[in-house]
Amino acid sequence: xxxxxxxxxxxxxxxxxxxxxxxxxxxxxxxxxxxxxxxxxxxxxxxxxxxxxxxxxxxxxxxxxxxxxxxxxxxxxxxxxxxxxxxxxxxxxxxxxxxxxxxxxxxxxxxxxxxxxxxxxxxxxxxxxxxxxxxxxxxxxxxxxxxxxxxxxxxxxxxxxxxxxxxxxxxxxxxxxxxxxxxxxxxxxxxxxxxxxxxxxxxxxxxxxxxxx
Amino acid sequence: xxxxxxxxxxxxxxxxxxxxxxxxxxxxxxxxxxxxxxxxxxxxxxxxxxxxxxxxxxxxxxxxxxxxxxxxxxxxxxxxxxxxxxxxxxxxxxxxxxxxxxxxxxxxxxxxxxxxxxxxxxxxxxxxxxxxxxxxxxxxxxxxxxxxxxxxxxxxxxxxxxxxxxxxxxxxxxxxxxxxxxxxxxxxxxxxxxxxxxxxxxxxxxxxxxxxxxxxxxxxxxxxxxxxxxxxxxxxxxxxxxxxxxxxxxxxxxxxx
Numbered sequence: 001x002x003x004x005x006x007x008x009x010x011x012x013x014x015x016x017x018x019x020x021x022x023x024x025x026x027x028x029x030x031x032x033x034x035x036x037x038x039x040x041x042x043x044x045x046x047x048x049x050x051x052x053x054x055x056x057x058x059x060x061x062x063x064x065x066x067x068x069x070x071x072x073x074x075x076x077x078x079x080x081x082x083x084x085x086x087x088x089x090x091x092x093x094x095x096x097x098x099x100x101x102x103x104x105x106x107x108x109x110x111x112x113x114x115x116x117x118x119x120x121x122x123x124x125x126x127x128x129x130x131x132x133x134x135x136x137x138x139x140x141x142x143x144x145x146x147x148x149x150x151x152x153x154x155x156x157x158x159x160x161x162x163x164x165x166x167x168x169x170x171x172x173x174x175x176x177x178x179x180x181x182x183x184x185x186x187x188x189x190x191x192x193x194x195x196x197x198x199x200x201x202x203x204x205x206x207x208x209x210x211x212x213x
Numbered sequence: 214x215x216x217x218x219x220x221x222x223x224x225x226x227x228x229x230x231x232x233x234x235x236x237x238x239x240x241x242x243x244x245x246x247x248x249x250x251x252x253x254x255x256x257x258x259x260x261x262x263x264x265x266x267x268x269x270x271x272x273x274x275x276x277x278x279x280x281x282x283x284x285x286x287x288x289x290x291x292x293x294x295x296x297x298x299x300x301x302x303x304x305x306x307x308x309x310x311x312x313x314x315x316x317x318x319x320x321x322x323x324x325x326x327x328x329x330x331x332x333x334x335x336x337x338x339x340x341x342x343x344x345x346x347x348x349x350x351x352x353x354x355x356x357x358x359x360x361x362x363x364x365x366x367x368x369x370x371x372x373x374x375x376x377x378x379x380x381x382x383x384x385x386x387x388x389x390x391x392x393x394x395x396x397x398x399x400x401x402x403x404x405x406x407x408x409x410x411x412x413x414x415x416x417x418x419x420x421x422x423x424x425x426x427x428x429x430x431x432x433x434x435x436x437x438x439x440x441x442x443x444x445x446x447x448x449x450x451x452x453x454x455x456x457x458x459x460x461x462x463x464x465x466x467x468x469x470x
Contacts, residue, residue, distance in 0.1 A: 022216055023217065024217050050319050058341050069363070114351035114352075121384040124384055124387075125409040126408065129407075184417075185400055188400070191418075191419065194230075194420060194438065194442075195285045195420045199288060201235075203435065206291055206295040206296075207320065
């Protein structure tokens with residue numbers, strides 16, 4: 001019963017949701033879809049509380065045990081609850097100047113900082129990937145060189161102003177690359193639909209806990 | 214009641230696909246032979262990666278990506294998590310499962326706990342090892358980076374829906390010396406995973422993982438229907454190319470109905 005009930009609920013709701021996406025002019029389906037979307041938001045809001053409790057437990061234990069780096073756990077909890085209490089009891093809405101200050105002056109720059117580190121990771125990943133150790137790596141290296149030179153003024157300068165490298169880069173991007181990507185996308189879409197069907201029909205139950213053996 | 218404009222073809226294709234899946238499943242249940250599935254290196258390496266952690270006494274790190282539960286990739290990742298957790302429980306290896314999405318987190322915890330219970334090692338389950346880091350993409354990436362450097366997992370399994378954080382995870386895992394298995398259907402992130410990881414599940418291989426790992430005939434049967442769908446797709450592409458070459462847009466019109 002522990003697994004049959006969730007499977008039955010999944011099947012009924014999946015049919016409702018799929019029909020609501022494909023058919024129009026049925027008030028019941030629209031209402032059901034909107035209701036399910038609202039339920040999802042409510043569950044998500046409660047899940048934030050569960051996640052916060054998990055963070056508090058993990059870092060609380062780290063602080064009480066004075067484990068290595070415990071001071072960072074203190075800082076994390078101050079930030080977590082500080083922002084939460086400020087939002088609930090002081091700001092009360094997303095347009096409050098204090099709230100927007102914290103977002104624009106703290107969260108946004110920190111996000112941008114982490115995002116910008118990707119450039120260094122791209123460099124180190126490219127170095128490892130482009131080392132010529134196999135015919136495939138050679139193809140990757142040559143393609144990457146054409147792509148890079150075709151995208152910067154240096155490529156055109158090296159060929160005395162001729163746009164050959166740029167044209168080759170465009171061809172690689174638009175023809176073999178697009179073909180490969182679309183092939184992967186078709187396979188992935190079918191895989192996604194097959195996974196959804198397996199779950200809706202209750203054949204795949206891994207997400208219900210354990211492997212079902 | 215009518216079908217939304219532009220969705221008719223997709224609707225009937227989905228119905229046909231559903232019929233194909235059901236037919237194959239019935240055949241599998243009836244004991245009929247299921248065609249052999251080709252070997253997927255990334256999935257074959259899953260046990261090797263966990264074994265490496267066991268030998269080295271280090272944990273496995275698992276990330277289901279940053280998608281929510283409405284994303285089929287996340288659901289596929291949850292099935293793989295069940296397998297990984299069970300293997301870790303069998304070999305008394307720690308599993309650190311990190312999460313970005315708050316709805317995915319309790320599910321991850323339940324799956325890991327249930328997997329430990331299924332192999333009779335519930336006492337070894339450590340709730341602290343299933344972690345919700347942050348709902349923010351890059352805060353999550355930073356948290357995982359810290360875990361990789363501090364706890365030095367010997368295997369880094371990244372399967373699910375990833376965006377810009379994919380390369381951060383993969384490169385940090387590489388620096389930490391972990392064997393890395395990745396998988397996503399987000400085509401723009403696949404090149405990063407291919408370049409930075411030891412094994413990569415590309416697109417549909419991610420969705421096939423649960424069937425492949427469980428080796429259950431019923432689940433494998435649905436993969437065969439998936440392959441039929443691909444063949445139909447190839448036929449449509451070839452026919453469409455020929456028709457477009459002779460100036461006919463009939464197939465395009467049919468598909469957009």
